[in-house]
Amino acid sequence: MEDLSRVLDEDLLRELECPVCMEYMVPPIKFCMHGHNICSKCRERVHYCPTCRAEFSEIRNVALENIARSRKYPCANRQSGCLEFFSIEHIAEHHAGCVYGNIKCPFHVLKTCFWNGLKNDLKEHAKAAHPTNFFEDSFFRISTLEDYLVFTFCFDQLFTFYKHIKDGRLYGAVQLIDTSSEASKYKCEFTLRAENGIEQISNIFLVPGYSEDWETIFNSGKCLSLEEVRARNFFVQNKLNLTMKLSRV
Numbered sequence: 001m002e003d004l005s006r007v008l009d010e011d012l013l014r015e016l017e018c019p020v021c022m023e024y025m026v027p028p029i030k031f032c033m034h035g036h037n038i039c040s041k042c043r044e045r046v047h048y049c050p051t052c053r054a055e056f057s058e059i060r061n062v063a064l065e066n067i068a069r070s071r072k073y074p075c076a077n078r079q080s081g082c083l084e085f086f087s088i089e090h091i092a093e094h095h096a097g098c099v100y101g102n103i104k105c106p107f108h109v110l111k112t113c114f115w116n117g118l119k120n121d122l123k124e125h126a127k128a129a130h131p132t133n134f135f136e137d138s139f140f141r142i143s144t145l146e147d148y149l150v151f152t153f154c155f156d157q158l159f160t161f162y163k164h165i166k167d168g169r170l171y172g173a174v175q176l177i178d179t180s181s182e183a184s185k186y187k188c189e190f191t192l193r194a195e196n197g198i199e200q201i202s203n204i205f206l207v208p209g210y211s212e213d214w215e216t217i218f219n220s221g222k223c224l225s226l227e228e229v230r231a232r233n234f235f236v237q238n239k240l241n242l243t244m245k246l247s248r249v
């Protein structure tokens with residue numbers, strides 16, 4: 001029974017594929033005079049049905065639209081390894097942040113690198129283009145108050161750490177270059193220690209995934225966040241005394 005429903009599901013998915021772009025159709029789905037369907041994006045560009053060359057009508061395939069709305073779609077980056085499924089309302093949002101699509105080098109936030117490519121190629125890029133900001137360690141010390149971004153490769157995963165000063169506050173967070181569910185397997189601990197050895201701040205956070213941008217992470221409060229003037233209490237020999245430790249949950 002399970003096998004039969006899976007076959008039916010695959011047949012239905014094929015029915016929902018646009019014959020032009022091969023992506024799954026989202027409403028409005030229109031059809032040609034002979035009943036062949038086309039997705040709304042391709043409908044704007046194509047004047048004749050690619051299957052039979054007939055003209056398109058303005059009539060919507062409501063039955064297929066209802067089916068489209070009721071089911072979950074695999075991510076368009078499934079060939080590169082994304083195994084997630086989403087409803088029609090959420091798939092565009094996922095595609096925008098899907099780590100298996102083309103992703104930007106994290107240094108784009110500093111406007112110093114404009115590389116974009118596949119997740120699996122990012123590590124090589126990071127090593128080659130940002131060698132002084134590439135570590136292979138789950139623990140490191142950050143001694144500058146300036147904006148600072150580094151890669152670290154540990155637990156067979158690529159993470160980025162970003163420290164940023166905005167509106168008089170210091171923010172620090174780690175992001176995993178992978179899905180949020182993969183990221184939730186890791187935590188990071190930030191520790192600030194003063195020269196007197198007594199005053200200390202220590203915070204532990206779950207690591208967010210690639211789909212969460214820094215702005216969202218910094219606003220969520222799930223990151224190191226303190227007033228810049230306060231951070232100055234944690235200077236040892238004129239250097240910030242901040243450490244970051246990554247571990248599995």
Ligand SMILES: [Zn+2]
Nearest residue numbers: 018021039042
């Ligand atoms: Zn299409």
Ligand SMILES: [Zn+2]
Nearest residue numbers: 032036049052
């Ligand atoms: Zn047709």
Ligand SMILES: [Zn+2]
Nearest residue numbers: 075077082098
């Ligand atoms: Zn995806």
Ligand SMILES: [Zn+2]
Nearest residue numbers: 105107113115
């Ligand atoms: Zn780069």
